[in-house]
Amino acid sequence: QKGGFASFMDKEIHDQPSAVADTLRGRLDERGKLKLDEGIIAETVLGAVDKIIVVACGTAFYAGMVAKYAIEHWTRIPVEVELAHEFRYRDPVLSVRTLVVAFSQSGETMDTIMAVRHAQQQGAPVVAIINVQGSTIAREADAVLYTRAGPEIAVASTKAFLAQIAASYLLGIYLAELRGNKFPDEIAALLAELNEMPAKIQLVLDTSEPVRELAHSMVNERTVLFLGRHIGYPVALEGALKLKELAYIHAEGFAAGELKHGPIALIEPGQPVFIVLPSPRGKEVLHSKVISNIQEVRARGARTFVIAEEGDTEAAHYADHLFTVPQTPTLLMPLLTVVPLQIFALELASAKGFDVDQPRNLAKSVTVE
Numbered sequence: 220q221k222g223g224f225a226s227f228m229d230k231e232i233h234d235q236p237s238a239v240a241d242t243l244r245g246r247l248d249e250r251g252k253l254k255l256d257e258g259i260i261a262e263t264v265l266g267a268v269d270k271i272i273v274v275a276c277g278t279a280f281y282a283g284m285v286a287k288y289a290i291e292h293w294t295r296i297p298v299e300v301e302l303a304h305e306f307r308y309r310d311p312v313l314s315v316r317t318l319v320v321a322f323s324q325s326g327e328t329m330d331t332i333m334a335v336r337h338a339q340q341q342g343a344p345v346v347a348i349i350n351v352q353g354s355t356i357a358r359e360a361d362a363v364l365y366t367r368a369g370p371e372i373a374v375a376s377t378k379a380f381l382a383q384i385a386a387s388y389l390l391g392i393y394l395a396e397l398r399g400n401k402f403p404d405e406i407a408a409l410l411a412e413l414n415e416m417p418a419k420i421q422l423v424l425d426t427s428e429p430v431r432e433l434a435h436s437m438v439n440e441r442t443v444l445f446l447g448r449h450i451g452y453p454v455a456l457e458g459a460l461k462l463k464e465l466a467y468i469h470a471e472g473f474a475a476g477e478l479k480h481g482p483i484a485l486i487e488p489g490q491p492v493f494i495v496l497p498s499p500r501g502k503e504v505l506h507s508k509v510i511s512n513i514q515e516v517r518a519r520g521a522r523t524f525v526i527a528e529e530g531d532t533e534a535a536h537y538a539d540h541l542f543t544v545p546q547t548p549t550l551l552m553p554l555l556t557v558v559p560l561q562i563f564a565l566e567l568a569s570a571k572g573f574d575v576d577q578p579r580n581l582a583k584s585v586t587v588e
């Protein structure tokens with residue numbers, strides 16, 4: 220069942236190229252029209268949406284954060300991302316023009332179920348991005364876009380995360396088309412690039428040995444920090460969550476720009492800091508700003524582990540360890556940059572002798588509020 224891997228999690232990390240390929244395959248017609256798997260929300264309703272709220276928990280919430288950057292940019296519809304368990308208690312402003320998008324691997328997370336029900340009671344249409352067929356959220360949502368990651372056995376979510384991100388790109392492209400695509404060239408290029416993604420993820424997996432070696436040298440760390448900016452921010456948060464839940468090491472993810480507003484006080488000599496570096500080909504200013512952040516933590520003695528794109532000639536100067544991923548448009552980068560962080564957490568937890576498939580105190584799906 221583990222396909223020759225030592226754990227389900229390791230297998231599922233290696234399933235990611237096919238999880239993304241399967242999630243993307245055959246979903247959009249030549250007009251960019253998305254085929255939802257179940258249920259229908261009328262195009263007139265979707266075309267009139269003036270706000271999107273993503274509701275989710277844990278790793279699915281971070282997938283929702285990634286989706287916000289992409290969907291908001293392509294559609295120009297404001298997107299909020301909310302932890303499902305906070306959502307209904309703050310009395311959110313909802314209407315038939317608010318599209319609620321629930322992200323859940325299991326479709327059985329009670330917090331997310333309750334958020335979906337609350338949205339529907341207020342008249343908001345709900346699309347669910349779900350991995351488990353026929354699960355509660357899949358049945359109750361107005362429409363479903365299934366991720367096709369296959370069964371995810373390990374408690375820590377990996378391939379479902381990538382599949383959720385891929386599915387959310389499809390939803391974003393679909394909504395953009397529906398509303399008169401303002402970026403036809405960009406979206407055409409993205410669709411082509413998405414086809415390349417499984418091979419690029421495979422390349423990251425094939426070159427992951429240095430991350431595994433690094434993890435084995437860090438079993439005695441007490442705290443690890445993760446920095447990211449823009450679409451790298453949710454990746455940093457996900458890297459920290461993986462390390463917490465698998466290796467039981469204190470880990471924090473920060474928006475790199477927030478560093479100077481407090482977290483930099485944590486930096487002392489030897490502190491390990493992972494940095495998800497934006498592409499120098501993207502919004503160039505972001506690359507140089509994060510380079511400045513790296514300089515700030517290095518000046519205070521931090522050890523820096525930098526995830527950068529291939530061909531970033533500056534990154535090596537600021538990294539104690541540099542890990543590169545293939546080039547891709549900025550909005551697609553999380554599909555690649557999160558993989559080394561997943562492997563790092565898996566390997567560090569394994570080196571400490573922990574059960575990576577079944578971490579202490581955690582359940583695969585949280586069916587209580």
Ligand code: M6R
Nearest residue numbers: 277278279323324325328375376
């Ligand atoms: O099944 P769901 O996607 O709704 O689960 C949400 C979270 O409970 C889940 O992502 C959790 O954070 C994982 N343990 C993360 O690895």
